[in-house]
Every structure is written in C-alpha cells, then in structure tokens.
Amino acid sequence: xxxxxxxxxxxxxxxxxxxxxxxxxxxxxxxxxxxxxxxxxxxxxxxxxxxxxxxxxxxxxxxxxxxxxxxxxxxxxxxxxxxxxxxxxxxxxxxxxxxxxxxxxxxxxxxxxxxxxxxxxxxxxxxxxxxxxxxxxxxxxxxxxxxxxxxxxxxxxxxxxxxxxxxxxxxxxxxxxxxxxxxxxxxxxxxxxxxxxxxxxxxxxxxxxxxxxxxxxxxxx
Amino acid sequence: xxxxxxxxxxxxxxxxxxxxxxxxxxxxxxxxxxxxxxxxxxxxxxxxxxxxxxxxxxxxxxxxxxxxxxxxxxxxxxxxxxxxxxxxxxxxxxxxxxxxxxxxxxxxxxxxxxxxxxxxxxxxxxxxxxxxxxxxxxxxxxxxxxxxxxxxxxxxxxxxxxxxxxxxxxxxxxxxxxxxxxxxxxxxxxxxxxxxxxxxxxxxxxxxxxxxxxxxxxxxxxxxxxxxxx
Numbered sequence: 001x002x003x004x005x006x007x008x009x010x011x012x013x014x015x016x017x018x019x020x021x022x023x024x025x026x027x028x029x030x031x032x033x034x035x036x037x038x039x040x041x042x043x044x045x046x047x048x049x050x051x052x053x054x055x056x057x058x059x060x061x062x063x064x065x066x067x068x069x070x071x072x073x074x075x076x077x078x079x080x081x082x083x084x085x086x087x088x089x090x091x092x093x094x095x096x097x098x099x100x101x102x103x104x105x106x107x108x109x110x111x112x113x114x115x116x117x118x119x120x121x122x123x124x125x126x127x128x129x130x131x132x133x134x135x136x137x138x139x140x141x142x143x144x145x146x147x148x149x150x151x152x153x154x155x156x157x158x159x160x161x162x163x164x165x166x167x168x169x170x171x172x173x174x175x176x177x178x179x180x181x182x183x184x185x186x187x188x189x190x191x192x193x194x195x196x197x198x199x200x201x202x203x204x205x206x207x208x209x210x211x212x213x214x215x216x217x218x219x220x221x
Numbered sequence: 222x223x224x225x226x227x228x229x230x231x232x233x234x235x236x237x238x239x240x241x242x243x244x245x246x247x248x249x250x251x252x253x254x255x256x257x258x259x260x261x262x263x264x265x266x267x268x269x270x271x272x273x274x275x276x277x278x279x280x281x282x283x284x285x286x287x288x289x290x291x292x293x294x295x296x297x298x299x300x301x302x303x304x305x306x307x308x309x310x311x312x313x314x315x316x317x318x319x320x321x322x323x324x325x326x327x328x329x330x331x332x333x334x335x336x337x338x339x340x341x342x343x344x345x346x347x348x349x350x351x352x353x354x355x356x357x358x359x360x361x362x363x364x365x366x367x368x369x370x371x372x373x374x375x376x377x378x379x380x381x382x383x384x385x386x387x388x389x390x391x392x393x394x395x396x397x398x399x400x401x402x403x404x405x406x407x408x409x410x411x412x413x414x415x416x417x418x419x420x421x422x423x424x425x426x427x428x429x430x431x432x433x434x435x436x437x438x439x440x441x442x443x444x445x446x447x448x449x450x451x
Contacts, residue, residue, distance in 0.1 A: 015451075052311050055451065074313050085308040087236070087299065089243050101232035102312035143308065 003066070005030040005151065005182050006051060011060035013046050013206075020046040022206035023060070028184075030150070033177040035193045035215075036186045038203035044186040045082070047203070048153050051184065052079040064151065075103065078149035082156045084140045088129030092139045093122050096146055103147040114142040119168060133160040141169065145176075152176065152183045158192055166192055190215050229314045233322035238329070240299060247292035247330050255288040255338045263345040273346040278408030281342055282401060286368060288338075289331045290390055293372035296323055297380045306448075316445035320373065324440075327369040335361060351414025356422045360407040363429035367400035367436065368393075374440040377447050396436075403428045 004027035013021040021043045028034060036044045049055040050062055053070030064073045079085075086095045096111035105111075112122035118138040128139060137157060144152060152173075158166040166189065174196045177183050185193060190200065194215040202210040241247055262280055266272075300306040309319055342348060350357065372393050379388035407425035 054307055054310055056449070071313075074311055077311060079307070079311045081304055081307055083304040085305055086303055087240065087305060088303065089240050089299075090236075094239075098232055098236045099308060099312070102229060102309065102314040104228070104313075147312075 003030075004028055005065060007061075007063045008047075008051075009061045009063075011047070011050060011062060012058045013043075013050060013055060014058045019206055021050065021057075024206070024208055025060075026201070026208055026211075028182065030182050031177065031180045032198040033173060033183045033185065033193070033196060034199050034201050035190055035197040036184055036201045036203060037188075037190050041205075042203040043206040044203050045155055046206075048079075048155050048184060048186050051151075052077055052153050054079070075147060076150045078144035078147065078152045080140050080144040080152070080154045080157055082159065084128065084136045085143060086128045086136070086139060089127050091125050091127055092120060092131075092142070093124075095128060095139070096143060099143055099146055105147065110146065110148075114145045115139070117145060118142045118172065134162055134165040137161050138165065138169065141172075150181055152181055154184065155186045156188070157185060158187055158189045170196055229318040230322045230325075233319055234325055237322060237326040241326070241330065247295050247327075248333065250291045250295070251288045251330065251334045252337065254291050255284050255334055256341070258284040258287065259338065259341050259345055273348055274351070274412040275409065277342065277346050277348055277412055278405040280346070281339075281408065282364065282404045284338070284342075285331065285335060285365075286394075286397070286401065288334060289327070289365075289368050289372060290393065292330050292334075293327060293369070293376045293393075294386050294389055296327055296373055296376050301380065310448065316448045317441050319448070320377070320440065320444040323377075324366075324370050324373040327373055328366055331365050331369055332362075335365065348412065350412050352411040352422070354411065356411050356426065357408065359426050360404060360411070360422065360429065363426065363433055364400060364404035364407075366433050367404075367429060368397060370433065370437050370440055371396055371400075374444065374447070377444070381450070400429060400432050403432065 006028040008024050008026050011021050011024040012019065024043070024047060036047065038044050046055060050057060051064070053074060061068050062070065064070055065076060067073045090098070092115055093111060096114060097108060100111050115122040118141050120135060120138055120142065128136060131139065137160070141154070141157060144154070157169055161169065170192050173183055173185065177198075185197070187193065198213070200212045200215055201208055202212070262284070266276070300309070372389070375392040376389050379385040379392060382388045403425040407422040407429070410422045410425070
C-alpha cells in the first residue's frame with residue numbers, strides 16, 4: 001500500500017459550543033472506496049466538508065495529497081453534497097457548462113461525457129428544477145465528476161433515489177474506484193455498498209469509533 | 222488578493238443575466254418598487270418646476286437606493302438555493318471573480334431601472350436641467366457603482382444572518398452616506414445650473430470616483446474572507 005492520500009490529524013470542529021468533530025485522526029489510502037457511516041449528528045457531513053475545504057478546522061489539520069493547503073489541491077477533489085449544488089432554472093448541460101468554466105475547462109464534450117457517465121441525456125433541455133430527485137442526484141454526481149478528480153467526496157448520494165438508480169450509481173462508483181479514484185460515500189444506506197466498499201468507517205459523536213472491512217450492523221459489533 | 226480571470230467573471234455574469242432573464246425576479250421587484258415611489262411622491266408633493274429642481278436630486282436617488290436594495294437582497298439568494306455557493310467554493314475559481322460578476326450584474330440591473338424610471342421622474346416632476354445635463358451621466362454611472370459595489374458586498378456579508386433583508390440596509394445605508402451626499406448634491410447642482418451653494422458638480426463627481434476606487438478595492442480585498450466565513 002502506498003502513501004495515504006488523505007491524512008487527518010486531531011481534527012476538531014466546533015460550532016459555537018457544539019463540537020461536531022472531537023479529535024478525528026485517520027489516514028486514507030488512494031484507490032479505495034470508503035463508506036462513512038453513523039447516526040445523524042455523528043459528524044459525517046462535517047468530516048466530508050472539512051476534507052473538501054468547506055469547513056475550516058477549529059483545531060487539527062487535514063492534508064490531501066500531502067498538502068495541508070486544500071485550496072491548492074481543489075482540482076483533485078470532487079464534492080457532491082446533500083443539496084444538488086445546481087441551478088434549478090438551468091438545464092443540466094447549462095449547469096455543467098458553467099461549472100466547467102470555473103475549472104478552466106473549455107471543452108464542452110467533457111460536460112456531455114460527464115452527463116452520459118451518470119446515464120443521463122446531455123440533450124435534455126428541461127431545467128434541473130423539473131428533474132426527478134433521482135435525476136437531480138445523478139446530475140449532481142456528474143457535476144462532481146466534471147473535473148475528473150482523483151478524490152470524490154459524496155454526501156448521501158443515494159438519498160431519495162429509487163433502488164435501481166442507486167444500484168446503478170454504486171456500480172458507477174465501483175468502476176471509478178477500479179480506475180484508481182479514491183471515493184468517500186457518506187450514507188445511511190450502507191447495505192448498498194456491502195461488497196463494493198473497501199472499508200466501512202464508523203462515526204459516533206464526532207469521532208471515528210471503528211473501521212471495518214465488511215459491513216457489520218451496529219448490533220453485531 | 223487573488224487575480225480575477227476574465228473567463229470566470231464573464232461566465233458567472235452571463236449565468237446571472239440568463240437566470241435573471243428567465244426569472245425576472247430582481248428587475249420586476251425593483252421596477253414596481255421604484256414606480257410606487259414615483260407615484261407616491263408625486264401625490265405627496267405638488268411642486269412647481271423650481272421646487273422640483275431643488276428636491277429632485279434627493280428624491281431620485283432615494284428611490285433608486287431603496288429599489289436597488291430590493292434587487293441586492295436577491296443577488297445571493299439563488300446561490301443559497303441548493304447550496305450552489307459550495308460548488309463555487311470547492312472550485313479553483315477565485316472569490317473575486319464571483320464578486321465582480323455579481324457587482325457588474327447588479328450594476329446592469331440598476332442601470333436598466335434608472336433608464337426606465339428617469340423619463341417618469343422627468344414627466345412627473347417637470348424636470349429640466351439648467352446646468353450641463355451631460356454631467357448627469359458620470360454622476361449616474363459612478364453613483365450607481367458606489368451603491369452596487371457596497372450593496373453586493375454587504376448582501377454577501379448578511380447572507381448567513383437570520384434577518385438579512387433588514388441587515389442589508391442597516392449595513393449599506395450608513396456606509397453609503399458620502400456617496401449619496403455626492404450624488405444628491407451633484408444632481409441638484411446640475412439641475413439648478415449653478416444657482417446652488419456650489420456652482421460645479423465636478424467636485425462631487427471626483428468625490429464619487431474616489432469613493433468608488435476606495436470601496437471597490439476594499440471589497441475585492443475582503444470578499445474572500447466573507448465568502449468563506451462560516
């Protein structure tokens with residue numbers, strides 16, 4: 001196994017008097033799919049936002065690709081949040097065309113490829129606001145894939161998605177992991193990733209309490 | 222302060238213009254608000270031509286100021302919907318490009334409002350400039366930029382506050398006082414044609430220019446901090 005791609009050291013994040021992360025220390029290897037699990041309020045989303053550079057640590061450090069300045073490695077990150085991060089009034093292609101410009105991508109074919117990769121039609125002219133929840137989630141994943149990042153941070157990608165679409169998304173994630181990408185999936189639907197994820201990271205009250213190779217329900221641990 | 226790549230600024234501006242063209246949220250609310258102000262003021266006062274010239278500078282700019290606040294409040298609202306701002310923040314695009322695009326977008330919207338409302342003001346208040354009317358153009362452009370550059374900045378600052386509609390005028394109006402003073406005095410001087418306390422609008426135009434340079438620089442320097450504030 002090579003050098004870890006992400007190293008988190010004693011990460012603490014406080015919102016006022018509430019500590020969402022209470023000293024998380026962990027390292028994650030490249031080319032693996034991590035499922036981050038835990039109850040609501042366990043700190044999963046805050047950890048993901050800290051890895052994406054969207055939340056500044058109160059204390060501790062996050063280092064991605066050996067660089068603690070996340071702004072400098074943001075081209076290597078793809079982030080999908082619980083909300084869609086898309087403009088409802090624009091079509092999928094218009095959205096992606098705009099976000100491509102933010103990454104300096106001028107080639108429109110890359111936008112169309114990203115949309116096709118999530119099994120949507122780039123020609124669809126309907127605004128995203130009129131998409132079904134499943135389509136919106138997939139378009140949101142397409143946006144995260146646009147810059148061909150080596151690390152994907154996905155927050156609840158399967159929520160409100162029908163089981164068939166969710167399985168299709170899991171298959172796509174497995175394919176991307178096999179292609180060498182490192183993927184973090186925060187989810188409450190861990191069973192979908194059983195047999196696909198390389199590691200299950202369990203969080204509780206702002207700390208990582210266990211890391212298992214297989215999905216083991218809380219009662220079994 | 223990071224540099225501002227024109228490609229990102231242009232793309233963001235075009236995206237904002239496209240969204241506004243489709244929704245017409247800002248333009249419609251500004252227009253109706255300004256129209257109401259013109260009508261209400263015209264019923265409240267019944268000035269003759271001379272009185273009109275004395276008070277028009279203040280009336281016009283107060284109407285534009287209040288109307289632009291309505292639009293400024295909506296500037297960032299669509300970035301909050303679906304947390305789209307986070308998509309911008311995780312990208313390598315600099316914060317200043319976003320700010321500049323928003324400010325230029327608001328400038329265009331407020332200029333459209335002014336272009337549509339000025340003829341109504343002229344009709345309702347029987348206005349005619351006795352001084353060099355062309356000077357109203359730099360006053361309008363520099364004054365509008367003064368309003369929108371600070372307005373865009375403070376709208377971003379009050380974005381995460383619970384009562385941001387109230388917060389924006391509370392922050393914006395006090396800091397805009399020098400600019401408003403310059404706009405009103407310059408307009409009054411031009412309308413009166415040298416009969417006022419100051420005989421030239423040039424001083425006020427220069428003051429507006431200096432105000433714009435100082436506050437545009439300040440906003441560009443500080444916007445990254447505002448964007449990434451939690």
